[in-house]
Structures are given as structure tokens and as C-alpha cells.
Amino acid sequence: MSGHNPTSTLAERVRIALNNDFLRNAVRFTTERLRTNKQAAAEQIGNWEEWRERGRQIRLHTIAHLDYYLAQFAENLRRAGGYVHFASTAEEAVAITLQIMAAKQAKSVVKSKSMVSEEVHINQALEEQGIETVETDLGEYIIQLAGETPSHIIIPAIHKNKAQVAELFSEVAGEPLPADTAVLAAFARSKLRGKFLEADIGMTGCNFAIAESGSIVLFSNEGNARMVSTVPRTQITMMGMERILPSWEDLEVMATLLPRSATGQKLTVYMSAINGPRRTADGDGPDELHVIIIDNGRSRQLGDPEFQEVLNCIRCGACLNACPVYRHIGGHAYGWVYSGPIGAVLTPVLNEEKEKWAEVANASTLCGACYEACPVKIPLHDMLVYIRRRNVEEGRTKRTERLGMKTYKVAVSSHRFYQLALKLGRIGQKPLVRDGQIPTRLGPLKGWNNVRTAPALAERSFRESWQALERELQQEMAEMSPQVKARLEELAGKRGDRHEQ
Numbered sequence: 343m344s345g346h347n348p349t350s351t352l353a354e355r356v357r358i359a360l361n362n363d364f365l366r367n368a369v370r371f372t373t374e375r376l377r378t379n380k381q382a383a384a385e386q387i388g389n390w391e392e393w394r395e396r397g398r399q400i401r402l403h404t405i406a407h408l409d410y411y412l413a414q415f416a417e418n419l420r421r422a423g424g425y426v427h428f429a430s431t432a433e434e435a436v437a438i439t440l441q442i443m444a445a446k447q448a449k450s451v452v453k454s455k456s457m458v459s460e461e462v463h464i465n466q467a468l469e470e471q472g473i474e475t476v477e478t479d480l481g482e483y484i485i486q487l488a489g490e491t492p493s494h495i496i497i498p499a500i501h502k503n504k505a506q507v508a509e510l511f512s513e514v515a516g517e518p519l520p521a522d523t524a525v526l527a528a529f530a531r532s533k534l535r536g537k538f539l540e541a542d543i544g545m546t547g548c549n550f551a552i553a554e555s556g557s558i559v560l561f562s563n564e565g566n567a568r569m570v571s572t573v574p575r576t577q578i579t580m581m582g583m584e585r586i587l588p589s590w591e592d593l594e595v596m597a598t599l600l601p602r603s604a605t606g607q608k609l610t611v612y613m614s615a616i617n618g619p620r621r622t623a624d625g626d627g628p629d630e631l632h633v634i635i636i637d638n639g640r641s642r643q644l645g646d647p648e649f650q651e652v653l654n655c656i657r658c659g660a661c662l663n664a665c666p667v668y669r670h671i672g673g674h675a676y677g678w679v680y681s682g683p684i685g686a687v688l689t690p691v692l693n694e695e696k697e698k699w700a701e702v703a704n705a706s707t708l709c710g711a712c713y714e715a716c717p718v719k720i721p722l723h724d725m726l727v728y729i730r731r732r733n734v735e736e737g738r739t740k741r742t743e744r745l746g747m748k749t750y751k752v753a754v755s756s757h758r759f760y761q762l763a764l765k766l767g768r769i770g771q772k773p774l775v776r777d778g779q780i781p782t783r784l785g786p787l788k789g790w791n792n793v794r795t796a797p798a799l800a801e802r803s804f805r806e807s808w809q810a811l812e813r814e815l816q817q818e819m820a821e822m823s824p825q826v827k828a829r830l831e832e833l834a835g836k837r838g839d840r841h842e843q
């Protein structure tokens with residue numbers, strides 16, 4: 343599976359994922375480890391719920407005043423000598439990037455991990471212009487060589503094993519490399535070192551932008567973001583417009599929540615703060631710093647009572663690790679850049695082609711594990727229900743589903759209809775039932791029976807069984823001697839008195 347594949351249906355992508363045993367084991371193993379680490383980190387800090395609430399309040403406040411903080415950030419960054427660009431769409435973000443590349447006559451770019459750059463498909467655009475583009479985060483480097491997209495927000499190559507990585511690296515090395523983590527990491531390091539030194543442009547994402555000082559803050563575990571933002575002479579930073587924080591004090595809260603939620607680390611290994619381009623006394627840093635602030639559907643959520651909170655996301659990936667659906671199917675089944683519960687919301691909400699992405703919101707059991715895991719308490723499960731409701735209201739559901747729901751509505755609207763539906767169901771299922779189950783793979787049962795077997799309707803409903811039991815009891819009572827009956831009534835009366843006390 344090569345990742346981003348909007349031409350196939352969700353069901354097709356899920357089927358491919360479910361048939362890939364290696365992927366399922368790898369995703370389950372890694373998400374389990376991340377989840378356990380996160381739980382330990384949360385327990386260790388003690389008052390995790392208070393931190394979560396503080397994080398939520400900061401994000402709510404920031405997004406409610408996004409225009410103010412964006413303007414403050416832009417003004418402060420410009421004052422520090424940086425260039426600020428606003429891009430309404432992915433196409434605009436790409437066009438701005440290409441203009442900067444052309445002005446610098448750039449031939450090569452090194453990138454650190456950036457989900458928003460995946461969102462605007464900048465790599466393809468740069469490569470079409472003949473600009474060599476190299477991902478320098480190890481996971482991103484692996485999937486770039488494989489021609490794939492990330493399958494997890496923070497662990498892009500979660501679905502690859504050592505042997506597969508060795509195969510990819512051997513092709514680049516021109517000789518066979520062993521499936522040994524230390525050897526493979528050393529190979530990537532030596533290969534990328536040269537790319538850092540040669541690149542004309544360094545391109546980064548942005549974990550947080552601090553409005554009060556116009557600073558960009560990057561969290562990284564590999565140190566590559568620091569190389570990307572200090573060695574090349576020009577730096578381009580792409581940031582989603584919601585990545586703002588008002589102050590450094592707010593960053594302290596996020597720096598507590600993000601690494602713990604993502605991997606269970608107390609601190610990210612490297613936290614870099616970039617305050618404009620290099621000044622005369624600085625030892626390193628770019629001569630020119632461009633920050634592209636990208637909207638691409640985000641501002642449509644502002645003022646929407648159901649979806650504004652999705653902009654609070656700090657992209658920690660904790661909801662993916664907690665999600666029972668993601669843990670089975672991995673990230674590529676979601677079809678776009680973002681996966682897991684946050685992807686199931688962001689994909690239909692940010693994309694304007696609603697028809698194409700509507701079904702992604704169905705990749706959820708609505709269990710709420712994502713909300714429990716989220717460090718800023720985003721109610722993703724509620725949002726998934728809103729998206730499904732809109733899909734129904736705006737006619738984006740299948741005809742068979744609409745018909746099924748209408749029939750169900752009629753059946754459960756009165757006791758009489760419900761009983762009738764049960765009777766008809768029992769008659770209808772007769773030719774299909776084998777040993778109390780319906781193993782057929784036809785019609786609506788096809789998808790269900792691919793991975794389990796549908797139980798047949800019971801011969802008697804609970805209500806019918808209850809009524810039968812009552813009748814039996816009455817019969818037995820009628821057949822009892824008057825003395826036994828009196829004694830039973832006396833005992834029942836005493837029991838009732840005890841309950842009342």
C-alpha cells in the first residue's frame with residue numbers, strides 16, 4: 343500500500359490493511375508501547391488532568407482570538423527581519439514556496455518533519471520543478487524512499503520493519519546493507535549529513551509559533567530540525583494558521599503536554615526556538631527566514647460551534663495510539679494525510695470535496711478513547727457524530743443505507759411494528775441460518791461476515807421470553823395449594839417491607 347490513495351474507497355483501503363498481518367502487528371505493537379509510555383508519564387506527573395485542563399483553556403483562548411495573535415506574531419517576526427506570507431489554499435502555499443525557490447535559484451531542499459507540508463503536497467511540486475527534496479527525519483526519509491505518505495502523525499514509518507528499511511537503504515547505498523538498526527541509522531546519518539551541507543533551502547514545519555516574540559518553536563528527537571534551520575542560507579517554515587500560542591508561559595504548558603502525550607517523554611530531545619534570521623553576532627542560522635502561514639480550510643471552522651475546537655489540536659498523535667480502529671488498520675486506510683481520530687475529523691472538515699471524504703468519519707466506534715487520550719480534551723467523538731449527521735442531512739450517504747435507516751425508523755417507532763419486523767425477520771432469515779448463525783456473504787451482510795459471522799435473530803425476543811416466564815409462573819401459582827400460596831404472599835410482603843425501610 344503506498345499511502346495517499348483518494349481514488350479507492352475506505353472499504354477497499356481497510357480491506358487491504360486488514361489483510362496485511364505485518365502492518366497490523368507493527369501498528370499494534372508500537373501504538374501499545376506509546377500508549378503505555380504516555381500513561382506512565384501522565385501518572386508520574388501526578389496532576390495530569392489539571393495540565394490537560396490548562397492546555398485546553400490556552401488553546402480555546404488562542405483560537406477564539408486567532409486574528410489578534412496571528413497579527414501580533416506576524417508583526418513581531420517582521421520586526422525581527424523575517425518575511426511573513428499568508429496562503430489561503432494549498433496551491434497558494436506551493437506558489438509562494440516556488441517563488442522563493444526561484445528567487446534564490448534553489449536546486450536543493452532539506453526538510454524536517456512537517457505534516458502541513460504533506461498536506462499541501464510540497465514535495466511533488468518541488469520535484470516537478472527539478473528541485474531535489476530530501477526528508478531528513480529518519481521516518482520521513484524512509485517513506486520518501488518508499489514513495490509513500492506518513493501512516494502516523496509522529497511515527498511516519500510505523501508500518502515498516504528493519505528488513506524493509508534495509509532494502510530501501512541498500513538501493514541508495516548501491517550495496518546490500520544488513521537489517522541492523524545501528525548500521526541503518528549510521529548510513530542515514532552519513533547520507534543526510536552531506537545533504538544538509540549542500541542544500542540551498544531548509545524547510546521546516548512549526549510545532550508552535552509564539553505571538554509575543556514572533557518566534558518559531560520546533561520539537562525534534564533527532565536534531566535534524568536544528569540542522570535544517572541553521573545550515574542552509576535560506577529557511578522556509580510552513581505552519582498551519584492555528585499553531586499560534588500567545589506567550590512563552592503558554593509554551594511551558596504545551597512543552598509539558600506534547601512530548602508526554604506523543605511518546606511518554608518528559609522532554610523532547612531538541613527544542614529549538616527561532617527568533618528571526620541570523621543577526622550579526624549569531625554563530626549560525628539562515629540569512630533569510632520566510633514563514634508561510636497556511637489556512638487551507640482552517641478558517642472555515644472558526645465560529646462553527648461544532649468544529650472550531652478541532653483547531654486546538656497540537657498534533658501529538660495520542661488519539662491514534664488509543665483508537666481501536668486505527669490500531670487495526672493503520673494510517674493509510676484513512677486515505678489522506680492525517681489519520682486516526684483526528685484524521686477522521688480533519689479530512690472531511692478541511693477538504694472541500696465533501697463527497698469524496700465523507701465516509702472517513704465512519705472509521706470510528708465512537709468509544710471516546712480519543713477524547714480521553716487527548717491532552718487538550720478535543721471531543722473528537724462528538725465531532726464524528728456531527729460529520730455523520732451532516733452527511734445524512736446533505737445526502738452524502740448511500741441509497742441502501744438511507745433505505746435501511748428509514749426502515750429501521752419505522753420498525754422501532756411502535757411496539758407493534760417492532761414485533762412485526764422481528765417476525766418477518768425470523769421468517770426471512772430461515773433459509774440462511776446455519777447453527778444459529780448467518781454465514782452468508784451477500785448484500786449488506788457481506789462486509790460484516792468478512793471478519794465475523796452474524797448471529798441469527800433469536801427465536802424469541804427478551805420481551806417474549808419474559809412474557810412466557812410470567813405465564814409459566816402464573817400457571818404454577820394457580821396450581822399451588824391455598825396454604826403454600828398464602829405463605830409465599832406473606833414472604834413477598836416481608837421482602838417488600840425490608841426494601842421500603
Ligand code: SF4
Nearest residue numbers: 655656658659661716
Ligand atoms: S486531537 Fe488531541 S490527541 Fe489527537 S493529535 Fe490532536 S492534540 Fe493529539
